[in-house]
Each structure stands twice: as structure tokens, then as C-alpha cells.
Amino acid sequence: MNSGSFSNEDVGPDSMANPAITDLDVVVLSPFGKDSALIGKLLRQSGVRCHAMANADALIAAIPQDSGAAIISEEAMWERDIALLGGKLESQPQWSDFPIIVLTGGGMSTDETEVAVRARAPLGNVTLLERPLRAATLVSAVRSALMARRRQYEIRDHLRQRELAEQALLEARDRLESMVEERTAALCRLSAQLLSVQDEERRRIARELHDGLGQYLAAAKITLDTLMISRPESESYLGDVEQLIDHAISESRTLSHLLHPPLLDAAGFASAATWYVEGFGKRSGIAASLELPDKLGRMPTSVETALFRIMQEALTNVHRHSGSRKVDVTLDTDDSTAYLTIKDFGKGIPKETLEQFQQSGTNVGVGLAGIRERVKELGGVLEVQSSKKGTAIRVTIPIAEPGRNVFAAPSSQIYSSFAT
């Protein structure tokens, strides 16, 4: 016993060590006299690892995040050391409140150091123990300090785990978002491809009907006509057969032209639309009118094909769903844009269907969805207005100069509205 730091009755073996705190080290700064050795012995007997420090700088440097607590004799700390330690404690992370046990009233302490230590005490997790002190008091104070420190480490680990989990969650979200983006882009490409494949396929079938079936039927008819010239007596039977062939020719011709009107390629939208609207009126019994600009020149093939297909889809919808007796098709153009409107006077699109189409582009038939895709492909705008008095589909499509992509910038938009 030195300097009366410990009372005599307490120097003896301590109770069992708490295993939960034995992995934390205690650093001891008590460089004068035998306090350091006695504290070390006492703590080791209690199952606590401890390390004696030579001076305040060594102690401050040795308070890493993994230490458990520090025991400091107040006489070992000068004003400067206290300030440095204070700075270190202030810079602790939020979860950390490093426990310090200060032994006061020792033989070497001065009034100044004691005042300074007491002045710093409220700033940190500082326990003041008055010497002489009982060994059990020190051990119990150290125990409490280490248990508190253990809790802090648990909180630290918990925070780290949470941080890692949050990080993982963020990464997963980013991955998902980029996957969704990729899939959406792939779907867009696919739907554009599907439309172009559909156009190409229709063109091909139209050609096959025209060049294949149509030619053979025409040859059969000519042969039949030739027979009728040479054998007038069999004219009535041959006439029946000829009528059948005429029907077949007319059907295959209509089918071919509906699939892909040759006029669209040869003479452009105006001629093809005139032919189609006239035929639509005859086939459906719906009074169909077409209004075109006075001088409509040729537009790029992609625009003419899209306008024709949109008109075709919209008129098919009018025929199938609207119940309208009348439909007006109007095309307007200026230097840069084509405006196509198909207006019927039927029962309108149900409100829920239109709202769903507006929000998610779903719950409508292939007709309207196809129109939307074609408009989107060309960077245009689709507006659908519907009420119980009829439906108007208005499509605005930029007429890009071939080779000049000046209209690529605006993205496609869909406006829908429902008036009751």
C-alpha cells in the first residue's frame, strides 16, 4: 500500500470475473508510487486485463475505440493533458461515451489538478473515486464502467449492421430500378419491332395475294373467257364459273389492298386514305367523310404508313365498338406536323377503361394500344376524348425531313379526357 491509496482490509482476491467484460482492456495512468502496480494486480485478480501507461500522451493515444475504460490518478494529469483528453472525448462517435475513473485525493495531487479534473468531469463519463479507497469500490466501479462500455460497443455493432443493411437495401433498390429500366427499354424496342414486323408481314401477304393467288385467278378467268369465245353453246355454265372466279378475284384483291394498299407506296396517304375511307363506308354502312389539305405532298414513308394504319385501326374501332352511324376523318398539316382526327358520334369509351388507359396504357384493345405505340415510335402525341356523345382520337405526328432528325427530341405523350 502506498500513500494510503487503498485501505488495508481490501487487498485480497476478488469475486469471480464477469466473462462478458473480460475482453475489454483497462488503461491505467498512475505513474507515481505503487498505485499502478496495485491496481493492476487487483484488476487481474478480478479477471480484468489492464495496461499501465507511462504518461498522459501514451494514455490518450491508447484510448482507441476498442478499449474498455481508463483509470487515472489526478496528479498524473496536467492542465494541458486534461485539455487534450477532453478534446479526444469530445471527438468520440455518437454511440461512444468512454468511461474514465479518476482517483482523487492522492498524496501527489495538488489543489490545481483536483480543481481542473473536477471542472472537466461533467463533460465526460467521469467517475471520481476519493482515495484512500476500498479495493471492492474500485473493482465495482471498473465493472460498471466496462459493462457500460460493452453496451456502447453493442450499440455500435447494431448501428453498423443497420448501416450495412440499409446499404444493401439501397443497392438492391438501385439494381431493381436499373433492371426495370432495362426491361422497359427492351419492351419499347420490342413493341416497335413488332409494329414494323407487322407492317412488313402485311406487305408480304398482300404481295403474295396479289402476285400469287390473284395471278392464277386472273389466268383462270382469261382461259374461261377464251373458252366462251370458242364454245358459245356452253356459255351459261361457264358464266356461272366466271362469276365465282370474279368473286374470288375481288375478295383476294380487297384483302390484299386492306393488308397493304399499293396506293400508299405509289401515290401516298391522300390517295390511299380516299380509297380506304370510301371502301370503309361501303363495307360498314357507316357514313364516312374524309377531309384532306388542298395540296398534300408526300410525307416520309414511316409517317404515311403510321397515319394510314392509325386511321385504319381507329375506323375499325368505330365500326366494332362505337355504334356510330357517322365518322369524320380529318387530316391537317403544317410545315412540321401532321394532325389526324377521327371523330365518331357513338356511345363513347367507358370512363373506367379510358382512365386506366390514361394511367397505365392498359385495359384497351389492341387497336388503341397499337395506335399509341405507333404515335410513340414517331415521337408524336395521342389525345383521346370520349363522352356519351362520341369519341375523338387526335394524333399529332412530327413530319421529320428524311435524314434530319429534328423532331426526335419531344417524347411521346398521351392525353386523355372524359367528359360526361
Place this chain on the structure above:
Amino acid sequence: MGNTVLVVDDNQAMRQALSRLFKAAGGFEICGEASNGAEAIKMVLQHKPGLVVLDLCMPGINGLETARQLQLMSHPPPIILYSMNAEEIVAKDAYESGVSALVSKADGIRTLINKARGILQQSAA
């Protein structure tokens, strides 16, 4: 020359039907059948037909282009351009290419025969 007709069509059934028709109608002689534009030009040079009955839609050189090339000859033969449907032909283009008459296959054989006779009579006069 005279009343000879060259039939040009990529479809064999069509060539046969047209040849039979002209034979049955009387007053025509089929001097050959060609299945494409290049063959047609060769046979025109060889047989010098009084009339070429030319299909519009053919793979390779189409009817219109074949007509233009035939016009480059020193004595181009008269041409009837025929197609499945009249609306396939832009009449202005056809006449500018030196075509004498346009006939749609839907017009019927009498139209074709009458126009052919008319053209041959005109060149004989």
C-alpha cells in the same frame, strides 16, 4: 411484224392464258412468250412483234421500266401495259414511258382484244 404479239408475264399460267386467248380470238399470231423484262427486250429484237402485251408487276425490271427501254429502240413496238388492277398504274408515267394502252386484268378480255386490234390496225395503216 404484222399481227404478231409478244406476251410478257412472270407468271406461266398467265402467259399461257393470254397466248390461248389471242389465238382463240383470231387475227393474232403469238410470236413468243417472255417471263421478264430482259427476256422481253431480247425477243423484241429477235421477232420484231407487231404488239407487246406487257405485265406491270414483274420481279427485276418491271413493266414500266421495260417499256422505257423498248422506247430506246429505233422502231419501238406498240405496247399494252396491263396489271391486276387499274389503280396500280399511274397513267401519266405509263404514257411517258411510251405505252400505247393501259388495260387492267379486271377489265375483261374483250377490252384487251379490242385495244390490241385497234393498235395493230393503226400500225398497219
